[in-house]
Every structure is written in C-alpha cells, then in structure tokens.
Amino acid sequence: MLSSPLSKLVLDGREFFVKRDDFIDPFLAGNKYRKLYTLLQTPKENYKTIISYGGTQSNAMLAIAAMCKQKGWHFYYYTKALSQRQKTQAEGNYFHALSLGMQHKELDTIHYRDFVASLRLNLDEKSYIIDQGGADKSVREGMEVLASEIRAAKLEIDAIATPSGTGTSALYLALALPEYRVYTTPCVGDSDYLKEQMSALELIPNNLIILEPKKKFHFAKPYPEFLEIYKRLLNAGVAFDLLYAPSLWLALLDQTQEKILYVHSGGVSGNESMLKRYEKKGLLFNE
Numbered sequence: 001m002l003s004s005p006l007s008k009l010v011l012d013g014r015e016f017f018v019k020r021d022d023f024i025d026p027f028l029a030g031n032k033y034r035k036l037y038t039l040l041q042t043p044k045e046n047y048k049t050i051i052s053y054g055g056t057q058s059n060a061m062l063a064i065a066a067m068c069k070q071k072g073w074h075f076y077y078y079t080k081a082l083s084q085r086q087k088t089q090a091e092g093n094y095f096h097a098l099s100l101g102m103q104h105k106e107l108d109t110i111h112y113r114d115f116v117a118s119l120r121l122n123l124d125e126k127s128y129i130i131d132q133g134g135a136d137k138s139v140r141e142g143m144e145v146l147a148s149e150i151r152a153a154k155l156e157i158d159a160i161a162t163p164s165g166t167g168t169s170a171l172y173l174a175l176a177l178p179e180y181r182v183y184t185t186p187c188v189g190d191s192d193y194l195k196e197q198m199s200a201l202e203l204i205p206n207n208l209i210i211l212e213p214k215k216k217f218h219f220a221k222p223y224p225e226f227l228e229i230y231k232r233l234l235n236a237g238v239a240f241d242l243l244y245a246p247s248l249w250l251a252l253l254d255q256t257q258e259k260i261l262y263v264h265s266g267g268v269s270g271n272e273s274m275l276k277r278y279e280k281k282g283l284l285f286n287e
C-alpha cells in the first residue's frame with residue numbers, strides 16, 4: 001500500500017500534524033489496519049479460519065471481518081450474550097461485521113472466560129486466534145511499516161501521539177520510533193492496567209509516555225467534554241472517533257507543548273451509533 005496521507009490542524013493556536021490512517025479503508029482502517037498488517041500479507045492458502053473474541057461493537061471485530069471477507073477466510077467471533085436491541089440494529093460495527101460474513105457465537109457470561117481460555121487447546125494449523133483487541137506480538141511488523149512512513153515524511157516534530165485501549169499500538173510504535181517521544185492515554189481502565197497489558201507483550205521503552213487523564217473516564221460512555229473536543233477537532237478539519245481520541249487530545253492540550261504528529265487510530269465508523277447516544281442524553285445540540 002502507499003503511505004497514508006498527512007493533514008495539519010490548528011487547535012488552541014497550536015499546529016498539529018495528523019497521520020491519516022483513517023483514510024486507508026472504510027472498515028479496515030486506523031490502527032486495526034496496522035495491527036492486522038502481518039495477517040494481511042499472509043497468503044490466503046495459509047489459513048481457513050480466524051477466531052477472535054471480545055466486545056460486540058469493537059473496531060477490531062469489524063476490521064477482522066473486513067480482512068476475512070477480503071481473504072475468503074471464515075471468521076468466528078465469540079462474545080457474551082447480546083441484547084435484543086443490539087441484534088436488530090441496522091447500523092454500527094456489529095451490523096457491518098455480520099454483513100461482511102462474520103459468524104457470531106454468544107456465550108453465557110459464566111462460561112465465557114473458560115471458553116476463551118480453551119480456544120487455543122484444539123486449534124488446527126489452518127486456524128488462527130487473534131486475542132481481544134488484536135493484542136498480538138505480530139503487531140510489531142505493521143507498526144514498523146508505519147514508522148518508516150513517518151520517517152520518510154521528514155516532519156519537523158518532537159513527539160508522536162496515539163490513544164490506547166490494549167496499548168499494543170502505542171507500545172510497538174514507541175519501539176519502532178525510539179528517536180521520538182510517543183504519548184498515549186489509557187482509555188480502557190487506568191494507567192496501571194495499561195502498563196500491565198503492555199508488559200505482557202514487551203518491556204515498556206522509556207520513550208513511551210503515558211499521560212494520565214485529568215478526570216476518570218469510563219470506556220465508551222458519553223461525556224460532554226468528549227463531544228466538545230470532537231466538535232472542535234471537526235471544525236479544525238478532521239473527524240476523530242468518540243471513544244479514544246477525545247481523552248488523548250484533552251491530555252495533549254493540557255500536558256504537552258511541543259510539535260506533535262497525532263497518528264489517527266481510525267474508529268470513525270462507530271461515531272454514528274455513539275452520536276445517537278449523545279443525542280438521547282440531550283447533549284448533542286447543547287452549544
């Protein structure tokens with residue numbers, strides 16, 4: 001693939017560069033494209049089936065579904081039980097993943113953990129398991145490709161930023177770009193939990209800096225300050241996701257000063273259903 005494009009935006013009088021990984025593909029974009037890079041380069045014949053598990057609106061789920069459709073691989077996705085409302089929704093990541101051929105399997109909450117732990121036990125050589133959110137050592141390769149695109153652009157920047165769920169993307173990006181500081185914020189759980197997840201994969205390098213959000217935000221909940229920064233960024237010219245980006249942008253404006261390249265992590269396909277939730281809470285049109 002060609003290098004993803006770059007944009008500039010001005011916020012609070014500061015100029016930021018944005019690496020537009022959101023432009024790569026409607027469904028298989030952002031850091032999920034980078035994380036699945038190794039599998040995307042794998043010949044079709046090597047696998048028949050991809051198995052994964054996790055949340056039912058996950059961006060990773062949607063990206064894996066898009067990859068499997070492209071490759072002609074079966075995709076089995078395990079989750080806890082789903083609400084009737086979600087099953088019948090004609091929008092959102094779950095709906096799109098099903099239309100791409102994902103086979104969804106619901107598990108009773110009490111059996112979920114044991115079942116997920118047992119997935120690797122009877123795996124044949126034509127099947128591959130992707131852990132929740134794509135937390136996998138193979139992510140290194142995709143992040144090295146991203147790092148070489150960033151180096152080739154020869155930007156005048158001091159630091160790079162990208163938000164964290166599992167932390168896999170920020171971790172491998174920092175390892176691939178030791179000459180820059182890489183800023184991130186935890187969006188699922190706190191900094192300790194983020195460090196724990198990263199440490200399960202690699203030693204955390206010194207150039208990776210975890211900015212602590214000023215306030216405790218719970219993952220995937222609507223917050224007025226998230227909507228506000230989302231709108232300001234949109235006015236500045238770039239649409240970001242509503243789950244991960246807002247917290248990092250707030251922390252960057254508050255806790256950093258240098259010239260930063262923000263690596264867009266994708267996820268805008270989930271905004272439609274998230275904006276509906278803001279609307280329901282009466283937050284959307286409060287200017």
Ligand SMILES: *Cc1c(COP(=O)(O)O)cnc(C)c1O
Nearest residue numbers: 059164165166167169265266267
């Ligand atoms: C998955 C995702 C993240 C988190 O990526 P990790 O590698 O799990 O830290 C961040 N932003 C968006 C938009 C995502 O979809």
